[in-house]
Amino acid sequence: xxxxxxxxxxxxxxxxxxxxxxxxxxxxxxYILIKGLPHVSWSFLTGATDSFDGTGGIGVQxxxxxxxxxxxxxxxxxxxxxxxxxxxxxxxxxxxxxxxRSAIEVLSSLPSVVVGLFGFLLFVVKFKIGFxxxxxxxxxxxxxxxxxxxxxxxxxxxxxxxQREAGLSLGLSKWKTxxxxxxxxxxxxxxTGVVLSAGRVFGEAAAxxxxxxxxxxxxxxxxxxPMDAASPLNPFRPAETLAVHIWKMNTEGLASNAAALSAAAxxxxxxxxxxxxxxxxxxxxxxxxxxxxxx
Amino acid sequence: xxxGSKLAMGIAAISLLLVGCGKATSSTSSKESSAALSGKVTAxxxxxxxxxxxxxxxxxxxxxxxxxxxxxxxxxxxxxxxxQAGAVSIGDSDIFAEEKDGIKADKLTDHKVAVVGMAPVVNxxxxxxxxxxxxxxxxxxxxxxxxxxxxxxDEKIVIIxxxxxxxxxxxxxxxxxxxxxxxxxxxxxxxxAVQKIVSTTPGAVSYLAFSYFTNxxxxxxxxxxxxxxxxxxTNKWKIWSYEHMYTKGTPDKATTAFLKYMDSKTVQDSxxxxxxxxxxxxxxxxxxxxGVVTQN
Amino acid sequence: MEQTNFQxxxxxxxxxxxxxxxxxxxxxxxEDWIGRGVSYLCIGVIILVVASMLWFIxxxxxxxxxxxxxxxWKFLSGTDWSPSQGKIGALPMIVGSFAVxxxxxxxxxxxxxxTAIFMTEISPNKGRKFLQPVIELLVGIPSVVYGFIGLAVVxxxxxxxxxxxxxxxxxxxxxxxxxxxPTITSMxxxxxxxxxxxxxxxxxxxxxxxxxxxxxxxxxxxTPGILTAVIFGMARAFGEALAVQMVIGNAAVMPKDLxxxxxxxxxxxxxxxxxxxxxxxxxxxxxxxxxxxxxxSLFFNALVRxxxxxxxxxxxx
Numbered sequence: 001x002x003x004x005x006x007x008x009x010x011x012x013x014x015x016x017x018x019x020x021x022x023x024x025x026x027x028x029x030x031y032i033l034i035k036g037l038p039h040v041s042w043s044f045l046t047g048a049t050d051s052f053d054g055t056g057g058i059g060v061q062x063x064x065x066x067x068x069x070x071x072x073x074x075x076x077x078x079x080x081x082x083x084x085x086x087x088x089x090x091x092x093x094x095x096x097x098x099x100x101r102s103a104i105e106v107l108s109s110l111p112s113v114v115v116g117l118f119g120f121l122l123f124v125v126k127f128k129i130g131f132x133x134x135x136x137x138x139x140x141x142x143x144x145x146x147x148x149x150x151x152x153x154x155x156x157x158x159x160x161x162x163q164r165e166a167g168l169s170l171g172l173s174k175w176k177t178x179x180x181x182x183x184x185x186x187x188x189x190x191x192t193g194v195v196l197s198a199g200r201v202f203g204e205a206a207a208x209x210x211x212x213x214x215x216x217x218x219x220x221x222x223x224x225x226p227m228d229a230a231s232p233l234n235p236f237r238p239a240e241t242l243a244v245h246i247w248k249m250n251t252e253g254l255a256s257n258a259a260a261l262s263a264a265a266x267x268x269x270x271x272x273x274x275x276x277x278x279x280x281x282x283x284x285x286x287x288x289x290x291x292x293x294x295x
Numbered sequence: 296x297x298x299g300s301k302l303a304m305g306i307a308a309i310s311l312l313l314v315g316c317g318k319a320t321s322s323t324s325s326k327e328s329s330a331a332l333s334g335k336v337t338a339x340x341x342x343x344x345x346x347x348x349x350x351x352x353x354x355x356x357x358x359x360x361x362x363x364x365x366x367x368x369x370x371x372x373x374x375x376x377x378x379q380a381g382a383v384s385i386g387d388s389d390i391f392a393e394e395k396d397g398i399k400a401d402k403l404t405d406h407k408v409a410v411v412g413m414a415p416v417v418n419x420x421x422x423x424x425x426x427x428x429x430x431x432x433x434x435x436x437x438x439x440x441x442x443x444x445x446x447x448x449d450e451k452i453v454i455i456x457x458x459x460x461x462x463x464x465x466x467x468x469x470x471x472x473x474x475x476x477x478x479x480x481x482x483x484x485x486x487x488a489v490q491k492i493v494s495t496t497p498g499a500v501s502y503l504a505f506s507y508f509t510n511x512x513x514x515x516x517x518x519x520x521x522x523x524x525x526x527x528x529t530n531k532w533k534i535w536s537y538e539h540m541y542t543k544g545t546p547d548k549a550t551t552a553f554l555k556y557m558d559s560k561t562v563q564d565s566x567x568x569x570x571x572x573x574x575x576x577x578x579x580x581x582x583x584x585x586g587v588v589t590q591n
Numbered sequence: 592m593e594q595t596n597f598q599x600x601x602x603x604x605x606x607x608x609x610x611x612x613x614x615x616x617x618x619x620x621x622e623d624w625i626g627r628g629v630s631y632l633c634i635g636v637i638i639l640v641v642a643s644m645l646w647f648i649x650x651x652x653x654x655x656x657x658x659x660x661x662x663x664w665k666f667l668s669g670t671d672w673s674p675s676q677g678k679i680g681a682l683p684m685i686v687g688s689f690a691v692x693x694x695x696x697x698x699x700x701x702x703x704x705x706t707a708i709f710m711t712e713i714s715p716n717k718g719r720k721f722l723q724p725v726i727e728l729l730v731g732i733p734s735v736v737y738g739f740i741g742l743a744v745v746x747x748x749x750x751x752x753x754x755x756x757x758x759x760x761x762x763x764x765x766x767x768x769x770x771x772x773p774t775i776t777s778m779x780x781x782x783x784x785x786x787x788x789x790x791x792x793x794x795x796x797x798x799x800x801x802x803x804x805x806x807x808x809x810x811x812x813x814t815p816g817i818l819t820a821v822i823f824g825m826a827r828a829f830g831e832a833l834a835v836q837m838v839i840g841n842a843a844v845m846p847k848d849l850x851x852x853x854x855x856x857x858x859x860x861x862x863x864x865x866x867x868x869x870x871x872x873x874x875x876x877x878x879x880x881x882x883x884x885x886x887x888s889l890f891f892n893a894l895v896r897x898x899x900x901x902x903x904x905x906x907x908x
Contacts, residue, residue, distance in 0.1 A: 003799075003800045003802075003803055004800055006800070006802055006803075007800035007801055007802035007803070010802040010805075010806070011713065011801070011802065013705070014705045014708055014709050014713060015709070015713075017701065017702055017705030017706060017709070018705065018706050018709045018722075020702065021702055021705075021706050021772065021776075022722070022725075024769055024772075025725050025726070025729060026725075028729065028732070028740065028769065029725070029728070031740060031744070032732070032736065032740070078633070079633045079636050079637065080633070080637075081633070082629050082630040082632065082633025082634070083630065083633040083634045083636075083637050085626075085630045085633075086630035086631060086633060086634040087634070089630070090627060090630060090631070098896055100634065100638065101896075102889065102892040102893065102896065103637075103638065103641040103642075103645075104637060104641065105822075105823075105826070105888075105892050106641065106645075106885065106888050106889055106892060107637075107640065107641050107644065108823070108826060110644065110648075110830060110881075110884070110885065110888075111829070111830035111831070111832050111856075111857045111860065111861075111881070111884060112830065112832070113832055113857070113860060113861045113864065114648065114860070114881045114884070115644075117864065118644060118647055118648075120369075121647075122643075122647075124382075125377065125380070125382045130337065130365070131337075131365060131367050142640060142644070145637055145640065146637075149637065154781065154785075158785050171619060172619060173618075173619035173620065173622040173623040173626065174623050174626065174627075175622050175623045175625065175626025175627070176619065176622055176623075176626075178626070179626070189781070192727075192777075195727055196727055196730055196777065199727060199728070199730040200730055202733075203730070203732055203733035203734065203736075204733070205733050205734070205735055205833065206734075206832060206833055206861065209368065209369070210369060210373075213365070213367045214345070214367055214368050215349055215365060215366055215367060238365050238367065243733040243735070246733055246735055246736060247733070247735040247833070248368075249487075250487050250488070250491075250735055250739055251342065251484075251485035251486070251487040251488060252342050252343065252345065252346065252368075252485055252486055252487055253487055258487070262739075266732075266733070266736045269732075269733065269736075270728065270732065273728055273732075274724075274728055277724055277727055277728060278724070281724070342865075368865075369865055370864070370865020370866050371865070371866060372864075372865055372866040372867045372868050372874070373864075373865050375868060376868050376869040376870075380869070395868050396868065396871045396872075396873075397868035397869070397870055397871035397874075398868055451756075453756045458862040458863055458866055459673065459674060459675050459863060459866070459873070460674075460675055460863060460866035460867055460873055461866045462866075476673070476676070479842055479843060479844045480842050480852070481758060481840040481841055481842045481852045482841045482842060482843070482854075482862055483836075483841060483862070484836075484861070484862040484863075484865070484866075488837065491739070491742060492742065492837075495742070495743070495746070495747065496746075496756060496757065496758075497750075498756075499756075
């Protein structure tokens with residue numbers, strides 16, 4: 001009887017906690033969307049920003065955010081995949097491995113402004129790459145690596161031992177087992193991790209201010225040659241992202257409607273993240289079904 | 296996963312492509328092949344100067360399409376450090392290089408491009424519209440802590456200062472505190488943050504560039520002098536500073552041309568004023584790095 | 592004669608080839624080598640990145656002590672932070688950072704764990720379909736947006752609730768609580784899901800109620816994972832700058848109470864870094880703050896490892 005009552009009380013408390021959390025989350029989302037959406041229009045989404053007072057659209061920033069995200073993921077996913085496999089499969093349980101793990105986690109807890117300045121002094125100044133998409137992508141990779149590596153390792157380790165043994169007993173190499181059998185099973189977990197880190201990349205501002213820069217030169221969207229200076233695909237052009245734009249509007253925005261514009265940009269950012277999450281989720285479960293042939 | 300992000304990017308790209316087509320024509324038409332000026336110009340530094348430099352920069356490159364001009368923020372300290380290190384062509388600063396430790400000012404060339412006036416601002420509920428210079432000093436040194444002591448409402452004074460080392464703070468402290476230390480208080484690093492905090496926090500006081508005044512906060516007159524451009528030009532209003540563009544050694548042709556463009560009538564009479572800054576040409580006085588003001 | 596010799600030679604090479612093939616690594620082994628190589632390379636890249644960051648921050652951070660000859664003790668225990676006048680006492684920021692981080696973690700953990708239990712044990716369906724996407728969405732909100740919502744909503748709310756100006760540790764705690772909640776929750780969910788199903792089934796089969804199963808079996812075996820989640824959340828709180836800076840007031844004074852303006856290591860770092868000159872004391876002092884930040888998180892990591900290892904051992908016994 002006592003245990004049952006405890007069970008009931010606990011359930012009520014947990015429900016209450018969830019209600020509060022959901023309440024906070026919804027308040028936040030509603031606040032951003034209600035404040036921002038009325039100012040979002042097609043011309044706002046696609047137009048160019050006036051570099052003077054920040055009025056006008058956010059088309060270039062939106063593109064930059066996505067482009068930077070793609071580049072970051074292109075750099076960080078392969079590296080963290082390899083590192084995750086190392087930690088899950090090859091690393092022995094000794095002090096060296098735990099040192100490596102600690103080092104990776106320390107990397108993720110560095111304040112973004114420090115990573116940004118590191119990127120600035122190293123890539124922008126020392127290697128003379130300048131304020132560019134690629135500098136920004138490398139700086140963001142620093143953030144992404146620990147999060148992704150950890151996530152991939154966990155997803156891989158969570159796959160049951162019997163699958164691993166089955167692969168090895170078939171005479172497959174450890175590597176083949178890992179890539180051919182374990183990885184597909186771990187895919188949904190990995191996708192979640194990628195989505196979470198993509199969210200972080202999308203919302204990151206402090207690290208990009210000093211690396212990708214805070215100017216969005218009008219790019220020529222008819223020119224898709226990555227080598228041209230005006231091409232949107234040129235990785236060596238400075239690229240203000242949406243999050244940096246929001247930061248700039250809030251700190252130095254001169255327009256009389258700066259608040260409304262930044263609210264609108266925030267709303268767009270949230271929706272972009274939402275779409276991205278949904279897309280990744282659908283893709284993740286599709287891939288999972290394809291690769292494992294399960295329903 | 297890569298596929299997912301590629302797909303997302305593709306969709307974004309296609310939607311943008313539709314718009315881009317319309318824009319492409321306008322940018323090519325403005326290519327007047329005047330002088331064969333080319334090169335790479337990077338201006339980094341003061342966030343306050345950034346919008347002006349960026350706009351002037353994009354107008355400049357519209358005429359000189361071969362010049363690759365980039366304007367970035369990062370703060371006056373960053374601008375001065377990087378121009379001194381030779382990493383950028385122009386270092387934007389709200390502060391004289393002489394005022395910064397660690398900067399060899401004699402190695403840099405100063406180009407003053409605008410004047411910015413600053414004034415104390417208070418939250419509207421304080422009921423303050425004018426203060427004496429001495430009172431203002433006492434407020435920021437922590438000697439006066441309640442608005443009723445200076446004729447306002449019975450309310451605690453909340454001081455919002457600018458970050459230590461920032462150009463705005465240096466200007467304000469030179470003009471108002473004259474050497475005494477400000478009381479330890481809140482510090483914010485941008486005009487936007489100060490603007491928001493002062494307009495929403497009861498009893499708040501800070502200082503802002505003229506261009507950031509809004510009807511949600513109250514700009515304060517000092518000794519009955521109102522903070523206007525005219526008063527700055529004659530130095531009747533004491534709290535003002537230059538916006539500087541520093542170069543090191545002999546700048547290249549493109550940089551020189553851009554600096555000349557910044558000083559031209561096109562920029563000074565329109566852009567500078569639109570920005571809420573004061574044209575360098577309108578000033579009737581000159582201030583040097585030590586704060587000594589001389590009539591022109 | 593020559594012909595037989597030739598034949599013999601041929602036979603010889605054939606058998607050599609066979610033995611070569613037999614002694615040669617199999618395709619699987621070679622694959623494994625390549626795989627091993629690739630994954631070692633990747634971890635090598637990460638270690639290189641971490642090492643260069645550590646070297647970078649350490650070398651910049653210790654300049655305060657080696658070049659400017661500030662005593663370490665004065666730096667750690669001093670309470671006067673005016674770098675432009677050569678006074679650098681970092682204690683107010685250290686206390687501020689610890690205070691907001693711990694407070695946020697303490698507030699957020701029960702909420703995160705509760706939500707995670709709901710999502711995994713009570714209503715997995717709703718959890719997966721509805722809560723998880725929303726929580727992941729929140730990770731993507733830029734911290735500057737959190738900061739300005741904090742300024743527009745939390746600060747006035749705290750001003751009315753507890754008095755003062757509204758800026759202070761309590762407002763920062765609240766904003767950080769919301770910011771770290773998604774991180775802690777989603778990682779806790781992962782570790783709860785990783786608990787083997789048969790643990791739960793065994794417990795329920797023994798007649799334990801759901802809460803008994805959750806509290807005695809699932810939470811216990813997921814403890815190392817939950818601790819890691821909390822540490823990750825704390826790491827985010829530690830490193831957060833833009834949002835905290837807006838609501839904590841960012842005043843470099845010892846925090847007297849929860850409702851007066853204070854500052855954290857990151858908030859001072861972010862506000863000051865753009866206005867200082869490379870190689871001067873004010874700049875070096877800021878890097879020293881970054882170094883403290885780094886050392887603090889190293890320490891926490893070590894702590895977690897110890898805790899996790901203990902939990903694991905008990906668990907396996």
